Amino acid sequence: MSTDFWKHLFLRLLVGGALLTLGLGLGAGFGVAAEPEEELNFLKQLTLEELVGVEVTSVSRGREKLSDAAAAIYVITAEDIRRGGFTSIPEALRLVPGLQVAHINANQWVISSRGGSAWFSNKLLVLMDGRQLYSPLFSGVYWDVQDTMLEDVERIEVIRGPGAALWGSNAVNGVINIVTRKAEATQGLLLSGGAGSLEKGFGAIRYGGRVGDSGWLRGYLKYFTRDNFDSYQEMPNRDDWHMARGGFRGDWQFSGADRFTLQGDVYSGECDGNVKIFDTDLMREEIHKNDSDLSGGNIIGRWHHETAAAGNLTLQIYYDRTLRDMPLNDETRDTWDIDLQHNLPPLGRHQVTWGVGFHCSHDDIDDCPELRFTPDSRTQYQTSAFVQDRISLFDDRLVVTMGSKFEHDNYSGFEIQPSLRLGWTPVEGQFFWASISRAVRTPSQADRDMSTQIAVFPTGPTLNNLLMEGRNDFDSEELLAYEAGWRASLGAAVAIDVATYYNVYHDLRCLVPGRVEPSWTTFPPPPTRKVPLEFDNRYDQDIYGVEVSANYVPVDWWRLSCSYSWIHIDLHSHDLYPGVDVAEGNSPDYTVTLRSYLDLPANFEFDTLFYYVDRLDNEYLDVSSYSRFDVRCGWHPRPDLELSFKVENLFESKHAEYGLIDLVPTKVPRSFYGKVTWTF
Secondary structure, rough: OOOHHHHHHHHHHHHHHHHHHHHHHHHHHHOOOOOOHHHHHHOOOOOOHHHHEEEEOOOOOOOOHHHHHHOEEEEEHHHHHHHHHHOOOHHHHOOOOOEEEEEOOOOEEEEOOOOOOOOOOHHHEEEEEEEEOOOOOOOOHHHHHHHOHHHEEEEEEEOOOOOOHHOOOOOOOOEEEEEEOOOHOOOEEEEEEEEOEEEEEEEEEEEEEEOOOOOOEEEEEEEEEOOOOOOOOOOOOOOOOEEEEEEEEEEEEEEOOOEEEEEEEEEEEEEOEEEEEEEEEEEEEEEEEHHHHHHHEEEEEEEEEEEEEOOOEEEEEEEEEEEEOOOOEEEEEEEEEEEEEEEEEOEOEEEEEEEEEEEEEEEEEEEEEEEOOOOOOOEEEOOOOEEEEEEEEEEOOEEEEEEEEEEEOOEEEEEEEEEEEEEEOOOOOOEEEEEEEEEEEEEOOHHHHEEEEEEEEEOOOOOEEEEEEEEOOOEEEEEEEEEEEEEEEEEOOEEEEEEEEEEEEEEEEEEOOOOOOOEOOOOOOOEEEEEEEEEEEEEEEEEEEEEEEEEOOOOOEEEEEEEEEEEEEEEEEEOOOOOOOOOHOOOOOOOEEEEEEEEHHHEEEEEEEEEEEOOOOOOOOOOOOOEEEEEEEEEEEEEEEEEEEEOOOOOOOEEOOOOOOOOOEEEEEEEEEEEEEOOO
């Protein structure tokens, strides 16, 4: 049977699963009235104690309080997402200090932690409910297809700094872990929808119900369509975006010791754009449409067993399928992943966690004349294991955590990524931590297999074709990170978090002159003089900086938050190769964020967000500093009904956030939208 048969069968099964879940939930609703969850009472605002005491799992792969986590971790709560009025995951990530979030156009973002920003920022690992969203093709994340029903997101945990000792390669500068709510926490019916100037229309429906005495199910469907951004430099632009998505989740508590989760999503849509390509017939750069058809789906099964004698044992298996039909290349990718984790019961002062995993990714690439991969199909296998020991000393006031990840794959070989962390609580409410870690970014297929045209220029009667090519001996990029931080509750109203870091990078990717002399080539046509540039590991880099965030809750109806981050980047080349020294200016030197959540009489809310982002020193990006001020007003005529209105970029008509040489530059315009959310 053909691949298309299995593709369509899989997508239909996922759609059928979502619809079946909705039907079962509706059927269960007739038999047992589903009570709306307490968290859906929109009038609840988190206290300072709840903010610093929220449980996280990303730092140690076990439950611990945010205030006791020995890492630079920040949590975006469900309340932050709602009161920020965010309509996408990337926009919510703007709240995180030390994280650079910038629009390239209406449907593409640059998201990076502590430097290293690029279209595909290749040192940031992103997870959603344990499923990796990282693509091995370009070593990055396709943010245009990473979505879920935001009302179902419980929290987003963001680690700035390496997390490779537990999560493996490519968790170099950070880990973003998106955690959705359990099915029993989303009972009843939720309807939401709205429209505005850029948000031309969006809507979602979700229903959750009981299944027997031990099961809960939910299903959702959502759709949005978004308009173009403003272009500048007198270039036409069309980068609108629309997407439909559906999914389900079921949770079953079979006994006091065993829990099983089955969930899946399916999506389909289109994001448009424009790309600049040199026309060899007209001998000038022309604007070409870059419209992409995107679809895919995933399914995850997770079994959790917990007893006092055996500890916690979790087995997770998932399958993910991605289809991207784009003008420059078509990509079809199938990913399988198995992960086993065991948290042993405490052994005196020791808390040991270990795990093993297997990851497989297979792709088929259809090339175009301007971009090709050789070979155009690869299957990558990766086996891994990790072990971690958390040692408590001096009545738990000093905690030492040591561990390492061990990985081997058939593409880039064997890697060891150890980490040592210290956490010290001298007095209640004061926490100091420090760490040293090694992490690697393994080669992507682009680093080794890609050949792409980046410029065409004439020299007399000769037409020169400047090509960017991978090298089959490209090696892993390495990081040795030193971090320290302080986290404190100053009285009952103020909490502060300070993190500092010094990152030493080795063997970073850069472009150098090719190892062969220029020659004639017919790729891409017509015949031209080939001038190759190759990827090579010829850069070292030192990055250091500081990140500060604080929460102030003067009264229970008003919360103020602020953050500041500063970064300095030094880039050094090896040997005599100058490379292309532009990466230092891709990240702003400093950013500032201010927030206010204000509850007013008569169940009104008034929320404001202010961002200041310093200019990018890279002259090719042409991005000045900018300020953005967002205002959201909400009203709850009853606890289960919310009406809201938001204006983004209130005091500035438009601004640029990032630029790429081969894409039409765009500016983020002022926009507004209204939204209605109803639960019952």
